[in-house]
Amino acid sequence: MFEIVKAGGIVMVPIILASIVAAAIFLERLWTLQGRRVVPAELTDKVWKWVEQNQITDKHIQALQQNSALGKILAAGLANRHRDRAIIKEAIEDAGRHVVHELDRFISTLGTIASVSPLLGLLGTVTGMIKTFNTLSTAGAGNPMALAGGIAEALITTAAGLTVAIPALLAYKYLRGRVTTLVVKMEKEAIKLVHAIEAGAVV
Template sequence: MLEIVKSGGWLMIPIILCSIIALAIIGERIWALQKRRICPKHLLAQIWNWIKNNELDTAKIKQLQSGSPLGRILAAGLLNRGHDRAIMKEAIEETGRQVVIDMERFLNTLGTISLITPLLGLLGTVIGMIKVFTAITVQGVGDANQLAGGISEALITTAAGLAIAIPSLMCYRYFQRKVDELVISMEQESLKLVEVLLGMREQDLAEAE
């Protein structure tokens, strides 16, 4: 394996670095984008129980904010539960945008790696072919070892670049889809919260009248 890396030339160094970064991002995003971490089950039901039992206070809202991304969004709605629908939705959407940015962390880097590694491989191909033609120009076609070294460098860097780019691109697309699905789930839960809070407020006003 080490001999193959050496045969690929100095361009194998950035390609290997890209592979290490890509693996680290993929592992971190698999761990961070678990649905149970982003959208815990029964969170809305727990909030509803707090409201019914008059247990919803600042401490509970802070607990929501620190517990999960969905909790941060729902907490924004709860902090503005005394206002009308437009203000509540604006607060939820603003917090939601911040949560989405956090969920997409490092994905641009992963996408960039999937784009530049084939280019690095192509650059290695060009450099290897230049060495081949330079050897032919200087020594003719008699030195097979010199020609084989240049062709080997060209092929190894190309293969290495594609080997990193293909799984990186697949994971990038997968994580993008995963984020979209989680965002839809959080939007649904947020809308349910708004409807519950507004329904309760309207009921309180009707009883007051």
Template sequence: MFELLKAGGILMVPIVACSILALAIILERFWTLRPSRVAPAQTINELWRWIKKKELNGRKLKALQGSSPLGRILAGGLMNAKHGREIMKESIEHEASQVIHDLERFLNPLGTVATITPLLGLLGTVIGMIKVFAEIQLAGVGNAGNLAGGISEALITTAAGLSVAIPALIGHRYFIRRVDELVVGMEQEAIKLVEVVHGDREIDVEGA
């Protein structure tokens, strides 16, 4: 493996660094963007029980706020529910914007890795071909070993760049989609909460 990296030239260093960064982001986002962590079902079910039994108080609101990103959004709305529907909705939107920002953390760097690694591979290809033509100019086409070295460098960097970019791009698209799905689910729960609190909707036996 080391010999392969060495054969690819100096541009293999940033490509390898990008691969490590991409892997770290993908693993971290897989862990962070779990639905059971972002919007756990028990959070909303417990909230409906509190509301139905009129047990909601400041201590439980603090517990709700710290339980999950969804709990943070709902607690933000409930803390301002007494000021009317519009203020409650604005509070929910304010908290939701911060939560969404947290959910999208590191996705821009992952997208950047997916974009620049093929360019690094292409740059390596250009440098490798320049070496090939420089060798031809100096020694002609008789020294096949030297020519093969430049061509090898060009092909290795291209392959390495694409090998990093493809999974990074797939991961980026996947996590963007997951964030969108989580946000839609949280929006639905927030709308339901506003309707319940302001008497436009009844809480049924299973929740709301």
């Protein structure tokens, strides 16, 4: 493996670094974006129990804020439960924007890696072909072994760039889809809360 990396030349260094960063981002986001961590089912049940029994207090709201992404959104609505509907919605939407920003963290970087990796591979292809033509100009075409280094560099970096880019792109699309699903679930719970407040169920 080391010989292959060595044959790929200097461009292999950023490609390998990109692969490490992409893997780290994917694993970290995979852990962070678990449904039970972002939209815990027991939290929803607990909040509606408080609502039904009119037990909402500042202590409950503070606990919600520290619980999860959904908890932050519900806490924003409950903290403004005595105010106008427009203000409640604005508070929920503002909290939602912050939550979505947190959920999206690093995912754009993963998309950038997916876009840049093939270009790094292409750069390696160009440098490899330049090396090949330099060899041709100095040693001629009589020695195939002299040309092999440049050709190997071109092929290895192209393959390495695509090997990083394809999984990174798939991971990017998967994480984007997961964030969208979680946001939809949180929106549904937030709408339920607004309706409950309008109905006078939350005091």
